[in-house]
Amino acid sequence: MAKGHSQRRHGRRPGRQQRPADVTAWPAWYWGRVRRWCRRWWRRWRPGVVALAVALLLAGGVGALKHFRHQPRPSRVTVHSSDYNGIDVSKHQGRIDWERVAADKKIQFVYIKATEGATHVDKAYERNIAQARRAGLKVGSYHFFTSYKSARAQFDNFKRYVDKDEQDLLPMVDVEEAGNRGARRSVLQAHLQEFMDLVRGEYGKYPLLYSQYKFYNTLLAPEFNRYYIFIARYGSTEPVLRGGGKYNIWQYSERGRIDGINEAVDLNRFGSGTTLDDILL
Numbered sequence: 001m002a003k004g005h006s007q008r009r010h011g012r013r014p015g016r017q018q019r020p021a022d023v024t025a026w027p028a029w030y031w032g033r034v035r036r037w038c039r040r041w042w043r044r045w046r047p048g049v050v051a052l053a054v055a056l057l058l059a060g061g062v063g064a065l066k067h068f069r070h071q072p073r074p075s076r077v078t079v080h081s082s083d084y085n086g087i088d089v090s091k092h093q094g095r096i097d098w099e100r101v102a103a104d105k106k107i108q109f110v111y112i113k114a115t116e117g118a119t120h121v122d123k124a125y126e127r128n129i130a131q132a133r134r135a136g137l138k139v140g141s142y143h144f145f146t147s148y149k150s151a152r153a154q155f156d157n158f159k160r161y162v163d164k165d166e167q168d169l170l171p172m173v174d175v176e177e178a179g180n181r182g183a184r185r186s187v188l189q190a191h192l193q194e195f196m197d198l199v200r201g202e203y204g205k206y207p208l209l210y211s212q213y214k215f216y217n218t219l220l221a222p223e224f225n226r227y228y229i230f231i232a233r234y235g236s237t238e239p240v241l242r243g244g245g246k247y248n249i250w251q252y253s254e255r256g257r258i259d260g261i262n263e264a265v266d267l268n269r270f271g272s273g274t275t276l277d278d279i280l281l
Helices: 001-007 022-067 096-101 125-134 150-160 184-203 213-219
Strands: 086-088 111-118 140-146 172-175 208-212 230-233 249-256 267-271
Touching: 022 140, 022 249, 086 096, 096 150, 096 249, 111 125, 140 150, 150 184, 150 267, 172 184, 208 213
Parallel strands: 086 111, 111 140, 140 172, 172 208, 208 230, 230 249
Antiparallel strands: 086 267, 249 267
């Protein structure tokens, strides 16, 4: 015992390397000691460290899985596409193979964007309507309406491109938040009514009125409930129109897939009691 105490007191533990006298060699000497200590520590504790790491990974994976499973499901669930009766398209669908589209017997009607505002025409309109009619589909044309342009100027734009003799379906007017953001209810309704009256004078019937669910109920219902209504509400919840109105067509998905169309397309179905005959021109 006395020998051991003497060795520890003078720093001469058996097997221990002495610090070099040259000060410039101290960093390398200390670094060597650190590496040797790390190797001894790792040999001793490696099994426990590996086991702890595996346990943490497993716990994290299970926790993440539980978190994922308990996330609320999206409120907008697209209805299965077998429920559609028609589609609507514009230049955004790209070049369409209408023969392949026409082979889908579920498609009873097609609405094609013609014009927007007072001067714009959809660049794919003439090609789309000619090829869709040639393929044997029932087609109609629609105008994207804004309350910030005169109703007369917008009607003239629509009439310029939409030949009545090339239409199977009622004309359609698309009225939504885009193009009418911040519009006053009274002004929007007055301009829209003027446009619809002009359409009736030229084409013999009032147009089908398309709008978004919330926008329609806020700014257009119940005053326009007397017209044929084409309402957009994406998901499985059926739209209810303010004031007891009835929708005739429901656009329930904007992500449909149709053979012959490379891009996603709107899917539409008839409301209860409405058939193709109701929207024929």
